[in-house]
Amino acid sequence: MEHRHRKKDTPIPASSHHLFVQMKSLMCSNLGEELEVIFSLFDSKENRPISERFFLRLNRNGLPKCPEKPERHCSLFVDLGSSELRKDIYITVHIIRIGRMGAGEKKNSCNVQYRRPFGCAVLSIADLLAGDTKDDLVLKVYMCNTESDWYQIHENIIKKLNARYNLTGSNAGLAVSLQLLHGDIEQIRRDYTSMFTHGVSITRKLGFSNIIMPGEMRNDLYITIERGEFEKGGKSVARNVEVTMYIVDCGGQILKDFISFGSGEPPATEFHSFVLYHNNSPRWAELLKLPIPVDKFRGAHLRFEFRHCSTKEKGEKKLFGFSFVPLMQENGRTLPDGTHELIVHKCEENVSLQDSSRYLKFPFSKGHLLTNNHQVVKTTKESFWITSFLCSTKLTQNGDMLDLLKWRAHPEKIAGCLSKLKEIDGSEIVKFLQDTLDTLFGILDENSQKYGSQVFDCLVHIINLLQDSKFHHFKPVMDTYIESHFAGALAYRDLIKVLKWHVDRITELERQTHNQEVLKAQEYIFKYIVQSRKLFSLATGGQNEEEFCCCIQELLMSVRFFLSQETKGTSALSQAQVVFLNSFPAVYSELLKLFDVREVANLVRDTLGSLPTITNSDESLQAVKLQCIGKTVESELYTNPESRYILLPVVLHHLYVHLQEQKDLIMCARILSNIFCFIKKNSSLHPCGCEGDRTCRNQSENGEASHHGAFPFARFNNPQRGRKEKLEKSILEEIDVIVNSLLDVLLRTILEITSRPQPAGTATRLQFQDVTGEFVSCLLSLLRQMTDRHYQQLLDRFKTKDELRDFLLQIFTVFRILIRPEMFPKDWTVMRLVANNVIITTVLYLSDALRKNFLNESFDYKIWDSYFYLAVIFINQLCLQLEMFTPSKKKKVLEKYGDMRVTMGCEIFSMWQNLGEHKVHFIPALIGPFLEVTLIPQSDLRNVMIPIFHDMMDWEQRRSGNFKQVEAKLIDKLDSLMSEGKGDETYRELFNSILLKKIERETWRESGVSLIATVTRLMERLLDYRDCMKMGEVDGKKIGCTVSLLNFYKTELNKEEMYIRYIHKLYDLHLKAQNFTEAAYTLLLYDELLEWSDRPLREFLNYPMQTEWQRKEYLHLTIIQNFDRGKCWENGIILCRKIAEQYESYYDYRNLSKMRVMEASLYDKIMDQQRLEPEFFRVGFYGKKFPFFLRNKEFVCRGHDYERLEAFQQRMLNEFPHAIAMQHANQPDETIFQAEAQYLQIYAVTPIPESQEVLQREGIPDNIKSFYKVNHIWRFRYDRPFHKGTKDKDNEFKSLWVERTTLILVQSLPGISRWFEVEKREVVEMSPLENAIEVLENKNQQLRTLISQCQTRQMQNINPLTMCLNGVIDAAVNGGVARYQEAFFVKEYVLTHPEDGEKIACLRELMLEQAQILEFGLAVHEKFVPQDMRPLHKKLVDQFFVMKSSLGIQEFAACIQSSPVHFPNGSPRVSRNSMPVSMSPEGARVIPRRSPLSYPAVNRYSSSSLSSQASAEVSNITGQSESSDEVFNMQPSPSTSSLSSTHSASPNVTSSAPSSARGSPLLSDKLKHSRENSCLSPRDRPCSAIYSNAAEPSQPANSCFAKWNEASIPRCIRDSPREAEEHVGPVSALPEAYLTGKSPNLPTSSVAPDRRILYNHIGDGALPRSDPNLSGPEKAVNSTPSSWSLDSGKEARNMSDCGKLMSPPVPPRPTQTASPARHLTSVSPSPAGRSPMKNCGQSFTPSPVDYHSSGLISNSPVLSGSYSSGISSLSRCSTSETSGFESHIIDHSIPVSNCNISEEPVRKESKTPPPYSVYERTLKRPVPLPHSLTIPIPTDPPALPPKPLLVRPNNLENSNKRTEQVPRPRPLPRKVSQL
Secondary structure (H helix, E strand, O other): OOHHHHHOOOOOOOEEEEEEEEEEEEEEEOOOOEEEEEEEEEOOOOOOOOEEEEEEEEOOOOOOOOOEEEEEEEEEEEEEEEHHOOOOEEEEEEEEEOOOOOOOOOOHHHOEEEEEEEEEEEEEHHHOOOOOOOEEEEEEEEOOOOOOHHHHHHHHHOOOOOOHEOOOOOOOOOEEEEEEOOOOOHHHHHHHHHHHHOOEEEEEEEEOOOOOOOOOOEEEEEEEEEEEOOOOOOOOOOOEEEEEEEEEEEOEEEEEOEEOOOOOOOOOEEEEEEOOOOOOEEEEEEEEEOOOOOOOOOOOOOEEEEEEEEOOOOOOEEEEEEEEEEEEEOOOEEEOOOOEEEEEOOOOOOOOOOOOHHHHHOOOOOOHHHHHHOOOOOOOOOEEEEEEEEOOOOOOEEEEEEEHHHHOOOOOHHHHHHHHHOOOOHHHHHHOHHHHHHHHHHHHHHOOOHHHHHHHHHHHHHHHHOOOOOOHHHHHHHHHHHHOOOOOHHHHHHHHHHHHHHHHHOOOOOOOOHHHHHHOOOOHHHHHHHHHHHHHHHHOOOHHHHHHHHHHHHHHHHHHHHHHHHOOOOOOOHHHHHHHHHHHHHHHHHHHOOOOOHHHHHHHHHHOOOOOOOOOOOOOHHHHHHHHHHHHHHHHHHHHHHHHHHHHHHOOOOOHHHHHHHOOOOHHHHHEEEEEEEHHHHOOOOOOOOOHHHHHHHHHOOOOOOOOOOOOHHHHHOOOHHHHHHHHHHHHHHHHHHHHHHHHHHHHHHHHHOOOOOOOOOOHHHHHHHHHHHHHHHHHHHHHHOHHHHHHHHHOOOOOOOHHHHHHHHHHHHHHHHHHHHHHHOOHHHHHHHHHHHHHHHHHHHHHHHHOOOOHHHHHHHHHHHHHHHHHHHHHOOOHHHHHHOOOOOOHHOOOOOHHHHHHHHHHHHHHHHHHHHHHHHOOOOHHHHHHHHHOOOOHHHHHHHHHHHHHHHHHHHHHHOOOOHHHHHHHHHHHHHOOOOOOOOHHHHHHHHHHHHHHOOOOOHHHHHHHHHHHHHHHHHHHHHHHHOOOOHHHHHEEEEEEEEHHHHHOOHHHHHHHHHHHHHHHHHHOOHHHHHHHHHHHHHHHOOOOOOOOEOOOEEEEOOHHHHHHHHHHHHHHHHHHHOOOOHHHHHHHHHHHHHHHOOOHHHHHHHHHHHHHHHHHHHHHOOOOOOEEEEEEEOOOOOOOOOOOEEEEEEEEOOOHHHHHHHHHHHHHHHHHHHOOOOOHHHHHHOOOOOEEEEEEEEEEEOOOOHOOOOOOOOOHHHHHOOEEEEEEEEEEEEEOOOOOOOOOHHOEEEEEEEEEEEEOOOOOOOOOEEEEEEEEEEEEHHHHHHHHHHHHHHHHHHHHHHHOOOOOOOOHHHHHHHHHHOOOOOOOHHHHHHHOOOOOHHOOOHHHOOOOOOOOHHHHHHHHHHHHHHHHHHHOOHHHHHHHHHHHHHHHHHHHHHHHHOOOOHHHHHHHHOOOOOOOOOOOOOOOOOEEEOOOOOOOOOOOOOEEEEEOOOOOOHHHHHHHHHHHHOOOOOHHHOOOOOOOOOOOOOOOOOOOOOOOOOOOOOOOHHOOOOOOOOOOOOOOOOOOOOOOOOOOOOOOOOOOOOOOOOOOOOOOOOOOOOOOOOOOHHHHHHOOOOHHHHHHHHHOOOOOOOOOOOOOOOOOOOOOOOOEOOOOOOOOOOOOOOHHHOOOOOOOOEEHHHHHHHHEEEEEEOEEEEEEEOOOOOOHHHHHHOOOOOOOOOOOOOOOOOOOOOOOOOOOOOOOOOOOOOOOOOOOOOOOOOOOOOOOOOOOOOOOOOOOOOOOOHOOHHHHHHHHHOOOOOOOOOOOOOOOOOOOOOOOOOOOOOOOOOOOOOOOOOOOOOOOOHOOOOOOOOOOOOOOOOOOOOO
16 A cells, blocks of 8 residues: 555656657668658558658768768657557658669760659558667668559558569668657657757658647648659650749749758759659659748749650750649638649740749639630640648638638628638637637627627637647637737626526526537636626726626526436436536636625535535536535635635535545545645644644633743734634634544545455556545544644534444544554655654543543443554554664654653553453453563663553452463463564563562562563573574574474473474474484474374464374374485384384275385485484583573584584584684683673584494494494593693603593484583593503404404405504504503502502403404414515514513414314404403303403593603504504694694693594493494594595604594404405414403403492493492393303303402303304304204304494594694504493303303393484473384384394383483373364
């Protein structure tokens, strides 16, 4: 509706058009002569030209001859009417050449040049209608086949008569530029100034234009030389005839320069036609214009001379005849228009024609000859035809007009001349308008009785003639005549008499045509009457005044009588009434010239009052009646206050009738607008000289002292004061009349037109919108003018309360409409402020009536609700939000209007307080509207409105004992309002403080505080959410904020609908960020709320109305799709199974089949497609500037694919550009927490997987295991190295401690977000000895992995194994394990640390174990080493024996000879979580060693204080050297990152083993597993089907620990024992003790008694801890034997006797005398390997605890994100991996029979958790966790399909190995309206 107030941009269709033509060039190959080009417009429909000609000359090159004169080659064809823009109007171009008779004649044949036809071109003007501009059109030029057809060649081209013309040349073309212009010529001159400045010729239409302007002087005679008929003249061939034309005046002199060939060429004295070759009947059709002055027109004639043009060398032109024609006849008439056949008079060449008197006596035309038979002519056989057309404003060809003008000469012809006047063309009449009028009034004065009626009729005819648009410009001519030239002083009597006679006959006649003509001319008739009366009064001194007044009264009485006649439908009478009313208002101004204004007003009032009622009348009559009223209001009569007060009642009466019927609203609105414009104009200046506002007028009319009270004599000092006070009183009376008459109907009209549907038509719709704005403006103007007295009278007028109630409801509704944003254009601020000022003023008046009449017993809810609703939307208007204004604009608004929001807010509060006990009716309905008001950032308004919520809480408490409705409504509205951008932090604080203060003394204070706190917390989250959503990109902040709000709705508010809405908002965010896994988890939250039922669900969000089953099915399919896109296929499999069960239960086999196919495809993707392991980062957000959901909290984030620490740090800094990066990993202090800033603390952490069984199981591909390593992770850890005590400069290992921190999340990753908050931290310290043990375990595991890979030929080359062996054996840099010997094996250390005895023994055992592995590795290396590396191998073997001797190890060749025990992985290996294994050569049973430190971990430290010597030692211990750097492509990364300087981190900076440097997931303390590539980060793992190569920058070899390249170590694939024997040799060739890496006489380890914290870290980079404070059952797990060794029962009992060791119980087996190799069949996955062996108990299935591979992880600082060159030599290099379980020995003695169990029971005990676990934790705040993916206990299949011949366990949920298990919280209570 907004655009209705704009001026319509649609251009008014122009009635006049113009064509601009510019000649460019003529392109033709056979040019060489000058040319004439003639443009004209041709009407093919009427077959005639419609314009003059545009004539220009071209030179021999075809270019304009005078290029310096634009007017010579540019022309504007003017005054084309709209009817002439049609397709049958053509632009014709005729081209005449100037030269020899024949185009191919020789140059010397003739020297005389002739005008000869050349070519013609045609273009339809319709081609220009599509676009105005056509630049450089090239028109084809045609030539007629025979010259005799030249006159009609353009017609032939138009008609496409191809046989009559052809192209002048193959490349002939006329280049022109054409442009169609629109508008009158003056507008064209303004718009195209440059065109007229440079010069352009004007080409007129033939004849007058559509509009003839007074004063236009034209006297143009158009002559067309048509054709001739000539004799041969005694020649054998026809003549070559040329016509020469002259204009000869009455004196016989040739008039010079009056022959115009066309515009663009100056006039000439003579004209030569073109010559047609040998043609005695030539046809020329050449048009000429003769602009002869009027004074030279009389007596002039045209002479045409005919010559034969010889083609001989002389080129003579011989005169053989002539013709002539006079331009004016003897009776004064000009040459009549038409074709004239002229006589050709013979003459000789030597005859002189200079004396025109000699031939003027001859007849000139055949018609003239017939009328004058007595004249003798030599011959009449030859003839010449011309056509004439006169366009003159001074000369006439009409004899009747001449007779009328000469009426005194022929009095007997007066009656005939008067009757013939109507037949004369109008252009002839207006040319002689003044003379004609003088003639008519002269005849009237001469004999009024006889000719009065005829003269009256002629006068009416002339007056109505001027109504025509062609002549309406002559009205000023008639006005001038009446004022200055009219002299009929007695004419008024006859005019009144005849006019009354016609009016009286209107009701009698059936045919009213003539009477309607009379009524149409009444304006000018009254002008003549009034002017005549004035002339009479002047002449007689005012005689007969009463008589004249009586005549006028009688005339108007006759008018009133015929107007009062009612007719049904359209009739002749009604048509006459319409005609009269159309022209009647024009009479007012004439009557005012003779009568007093009150008399005229009374006459008009009586006349308008006589109009019939609206019922049963002609609709057109009603419309014209209203137009008459409108013209009356716009007339001069209405501007006078006295006459206005007389006319206003009748005007308002007609308006009321039309508004009541809702008819002619546009005209009604126009009339009302004019009425209020007069009121505003007259009241704009107060009598006192100020602007007359409402207050000043109220004070004046109430008799109070105004603001001029200080000047009591101002009344007398102002001489105009009395008149202006009278005017003010008149205005107040008028307003009173309007209020009483129209206010009600005006309100109803606005309601009606705003509630009806808009019409479909564009024009009607615009009218509808325009009328709305008009009525609104009228209402505002009326209310603005009303005073206290008006309002009081208005309210007192209502007799009953029902009438008052209806009025109040009506006006409140209208006000709400006026407040709509679309009511006014956006930039109409002033209009909106004025409207609001009027509304609030009126509401303040009406609120008193509301309080007085509709409270207590008369309480009316509807009217009070309408009032509050109006007040609320009034305050919320956008135009009143002053905060958005500029300071200057805001200041001006406040100065003029104040803050109307506060005023209305105070009124709301006052009215609310008056409600009393009725307040309960508006609770909770008004909570939302009032809340919206309080969110406006205006402190005064908030202070006024917020206490109302306390009142609502109090009344709700009284009514129902609680205020749950208030709370629910507040929460629901807060979300929607704040999401719209309303509210701020100040409001949250103000809301909290005001309400807490209000409820201090309430009895329900406690519950009130709870509500306020809940709402305040919700505001905090909503504000954070809104701030986050303002950002463009989807980032973690948006997602985290949405998760926080979602959890708040679920856990604290239990708002199911809002919870579901935010689930989908979070889902959309994840999809936009391509977090498909998180999107699936998010949608699972909604899926959990639904059941597989047929309960119907309503339409919600984007879901249609459907059953709950259908929606859950759709959700399942969507979630599966997202899991698929996120490569989380294991989760999708579970959902596929669930939905397949539903299909199966419904026997929907078609969909069941599709689902099984989908499930199979997901299995294929697990095995075939690549899946990257993400990295994890710990992020701390510290400082008050962070959003509430992040403030002073720490999170663990799941990184994107390929995202390393540096990229993650930069991403976080981009999301928080104002944050400061902390350069250390220490916990910040309280100063940081309370700082008004943002601090970010970021470092990488290592995940600790929950599910272990799949990772430890034998034969499972890495594609499957990769999922369980980084999914469903609750726990993460990172390490920080430090020195405790005195630091030994020679050996820093002695004092190097590690602080290990475990982070426990509120929810596992991945989940509904990429990050979750840390719920719990656990910190423990590792001693230097424990650190050393872990380093050696990691290195041993790495060696095993490389050896295994080499055996199974997974390595492309042997270089990685070579370098690793070299790094360990040839410890030339760091001193190898010698540094550990120096640190921990010395007597001093043993005496000072007696509690570390077992650990020291463990360290020594690991050293010996390493020696055994190295020896086996050398054997494998020898098998595969290439020939060129044999010297290096020999060197390694020699150095290995030196190394063994340094460790005190003797040769055990004998053992090697006798031991048949084989590596299941092809390499010796030790269970890291087991006790040292003692071997029995007889039974080859292995007892696992258990050490409290034998857990895998990855620790990286960065300490610039550590010596390079110690660094070298560590390098030897871990097996790294310069050569290994080269082999493994270890390259340095920059030692800086986005969060650190270019130097290495300080000693306090934690090197946390980021996930970019970890090798495997970690396990809980109840499930320990091993992992491949334990020393390699996800980026640095070997290239495989899952992990791709990625190179890193190089790093100097002397750095402590170089990074490993991804492609450096290929992943290990387990092989069968038989294949291992093929690679290495017979298994029996190795002793079991050597293969297992165990020494029979090593002491067993025990757990240190002083451990306090249990570490659940299993995997790279975490040292597991056993807490002695935990009970045995908590630590115990099901026993699982080693996958590559069998433990003896004897040694197991020895371990249990120790009492300090926690190790998994191993089922004993009877002593076997057979070869131990028999028992290796349990390693094979084939069913045969599981059958019982002969003469022995069946071997149980080994637990899948073996490791695929291990590798190095180079040091990486925590915060720098790079491998710093300043890393200490004490930094531990690598991660070791475990292959056993930490468990309690359940039974000290296990019967032998326990060993004879099949594999199925064993696998049933070792349950595999589902692919993702959503095991709930005991949390402070319940966290909504998706449980749809958990497998139901009785029926759901396991996550992984069982191996062949294995029993699938039924209860997979019992396999949850979480340390803390609590029942999962139930979902939200289901509602009947569950979505």
